[in-house]
Amino acid sequence: MGHEQFEEAVALYAIEALEPQERAALESHVASGCQECRAALAEYQEVAALLPYGLRSQPVPHQVKSHLMQAFRRDFPDTESDREKAVKMSAAIEHTPRAPAFGGFFGLFARPALGLACVVLLIGMTVYVLSLRTDMQKVLAERQQLQTTLRGELSDLRAQIAQRDRETADLRKEVAQREEIMTFMRSPNMKVVALSGLQAKSAGGFLLFDPQNRKAFFYAFNMPSLPPGKTYQLWAIMDRPVSAGTFDTDAGRKGRMLVDSVPGDVKKFAVSMEPQGGMPQPTGHLYLVGQL
Amino acid sequence: MEVSRNQASCVDAALLARVAKGDIRAFDQLYEQTSPILYALAVRVLNNRDDAAELLQEVYVEAWRKVDRYEGQRGSPMAWLVTLTRSRAIDRLRAGASRARDVSRGTDEQTVQRVRSGAPDPFDDYADRELRVLVESALSELPAAQQQAVELAFYEGLTHTEIAARLKEPIGTIKTRIKLGMNKLRTALRPVRS
Numbered sequence: 028m029g030h031e032q033f034e035e036a037v038a039l040y041a042i043e044a045l046e047p048q049e050r051a052a053l054e055s056h057v058a059s060g061c062q063e064c065r066a067a068l069a070e071y072q073e074v075a076a077l078l079p080y081g082l083r084s085q086p087v088p089h090q091v092k093s094h095l096m097q098a099f100r101r102d103f104p105d106t107e108s109d110r111e112k113a114v115k116m117s118a119a120i121e122h123t124p125r126a127p128a129f130g131g132f133f134g135l136f137a138r139p140a141l142g143l144a145c146v147v148l149l150i151g152m153t154v155y156v157l158s159l160r161t162d163m164q165k166v167l168a169e170r171q172q173l174q175t176t177l178r179g180e181l182s183d184l185r186a187q188i189a190q191r192d193r194e195t196a197d198l199r200k201e202v203a204q205r206e207e208i209m210t211f212m213r214s215p216n217m218k219v220v221a222l223s224g225l226q227a228k229s230a231g232g233f234l235l236f237d238p239q240n241r242k243a244f245f246y247a248f249n250m251p252s253l254p255p256g257k258t259y260q261l262w263a264i265m266d267r268p269v270s271a272g273t274f275d276t277d278a279g280r281k282g283r284m285l286v287d288s289v290p291g292d293v294k295k296f297a298v299s300m301e302p303q304g305g306m307p308q309p310t311g312h313l314y315l316v317g318q319l
Numbered sequence: 320m321e322v323s324r325n326q327a328s329c330v331d332a333a334l335l336a337r338v339a340k341g342d343i344r345a346f347d348q349l350y351e352q353t354s355p356i357l358y359a360l361a362v363r364v365l366n367n368r369d370d371a372a373e374l375l376q377e378v379y380v381e382a383w384r385k386v387d388r389y390e391g392q393r394g395s396p397m398a399w400l401v402t403l404t405r406s407r408a409i410d411r412l413r414a415g416a417s418r419a420r421d422v423s424r425g426t427d428e429q430t431v432q433r434v435r436s437g438a439p440d441p442f443d444d445y446a447d448r449e450l451r452v453l454v455e456s457a458l459s460e461l462p463a464a465q466q467q468a469v470e471l472a473f474y475e476g477l478t479h480t481e482i483a484a485r486l487k488e489p490i491g492t493i494k495t496r497i498k499l500g501m502n503k504l505r506t507a508l509r510p511v512r513s
Contacts, residue, residue: 035494038498038505041501042497042501043409043473044472044497071501072398074505076397076401078401079363081451081455081457081458082356087358090372091375091376095380
C-alpha cells in the first residue's frame with residue numbers, strides 16, 4: 028500500500044469506514060512519520076467530529092444528570108481525591124448551594140476565638156430577635172386597639188349620618204309642604220274652609236282648597252288623642268261623603284294632610300274618627316265640620 | 320463565513336484542563352455545553368432515547384476519568400467527546416444492547432430529511448445555531464449517495480465493505496463516495512475548523 032493509497036484511505040479512516048487490516052496499516056503508516064497523512068487525518072477527524080451538528084438536538088432527559096451524580100457518588104469514593112471530586116460534582120451539577128455540614132459548623136468551636144465569636148454573635152442575635160419580637164407584639168396590640176376604637180367611632184358616625192338623613196328627609200318633606208301651602212295661598216282661586224270642633228270645642232281646623240286644580244291642604248289642631256287602632260278621616264261631602272284621606276296627629280295634637288284630588292261639587296268637609304286605614308263611609312263620631 | 324464559536328463549539332482545552340484538575344464547575348459547564356449534541360449523536364446511533372441517555376451517562380463518567388489523558392494536539396475537546404460518544408454508541412450497537420433496529424433505517428428518507436430540514440431547532444442555545452446551519456448546509460449539498468455512505472459509516476459504524484454489501488454496490492464505488500463526500504465536507508467546513 029503506497030502513500031497515495033494511504034492518503035485516499037485517510038478520509039475513510041476518520042469515520043471508521045476502513046476494514047481492521049486497512050486501519051492498522053494506515054495507523055502504522057502515520058506512526059512511521061508521514062506528516063502529510065497525519066495532517067490530513069487530523070483534518071478529516073475534525074470534520075467527522077462536526078457531523079453531529081447536522082443532527083437536530085434532542086432534549087437531554089433530566090434524569091441523566093441526576094444519574095450521573097449518583098454514578099459519581101458510587102464510583103468515585105475509592106480515593107480521597109475522587110471523593111472530593113464526587114462531592115464537588117454533586118454540588119455543581121445540582122446547582123444547589125450546600126449548607127455547611129453540621130459537624131463543620133461545630134468544628135469551629137475547636138478554634139477558641141472563632142467559637143467565642145460565634146457564641147457572642149448567637150447571643151446578640153437572640154437578644155435582638157427577642158427584642159424585635161416584643162416590639163412587634165406591642166405594635167400589633169396598639170394597632171388592634173386602634174382598630175377597635177376606629178370601628179366604634181365609625182359605627183357612631185354611621186348612626187349619626189342615618190339620623191341626619193332622616194331629619195333631612197323630614198325637613199325636606201316639611202319644606203315641600205310649606206311650599207305647597209304657599210302655592211295654595213298665592214292662588215287667586217284659593218278658598219279657605221274653616222272647620223269647627225264638635226266633640227271637642229277647642230278643636231278646629233281649616234282647609235285651603237283650590238277648586239281649579241282640585242287640590243287642598245288640610246290642617247287640624249287641638250284634636251283629641253287617637254286611641255290605638257284609630258285614625259282621623261277627612262270627608263268631602265256632596266250628596267254623600269267621599270273619603271279624602273286619613274291622617275294622624277302629632278304630639279301637639281295637630282294633624283295635616285295634602286289632598287291631591289278633591290271630589291267635584293263638594294259642599295262640606297268633615298272629620299270623623301275611624302278604624303286604622305279608614306272606612307268607605309263614616310262610622311264614627313264627627314269631630315270637625317266645615318261648610319264651603 | 321465568520322462563525323461565532325460558542326457553546327459546544329467553544330469548548331476548549333482550557334476547560335478540559337480545569338476538569339482534569341477536578342474543577343467540578345468546569346465539568347458542569349462541559350456537560351451543559353456538550354450534552355445536547357452528544358445526546359443527539361447517541362440517539363442517532365442507537366435509535367433509542369433510553370439507551371442514549373444511559374450511554375451519555377457512561378460517556379461522561381468515562382470522560383471524567385480519562386480527561387487527564389486528553390491530548391490537545393490530537394484534536395479539539397469536542398472532537399474527543401464526539402469520538403468517545405460515537406465509539407461507545409457503536410460498541411453498544413454492535414453488542415446488541417440497543418433495541419433491534421430495522422436494517423434499512425439508516426438509509427431511509429426520514430434520516431436524510433432530518434439533516435436537510437433546516438427547521439428551527441428548539442435547542443439552538445445549546446447547539447450552536449450557526450455551526451449547525453453550516454453543517455446542515457454542507458451535508459445537504461452532498462449528493463445523496465455520498466451523504467448516505469458517510470452516514471452509514473459514521474452513524475452505524477459500517478465499514479466500506481459492509482456498506483457495499485448493504486447497498487449492493489461495488490466496494491470501490493462506496494470508497495469513492497465516502498472519499499468524495501468527506502473531501503467536500505472538509506472544504507465546506509473549513510471556516511469553522513480550528
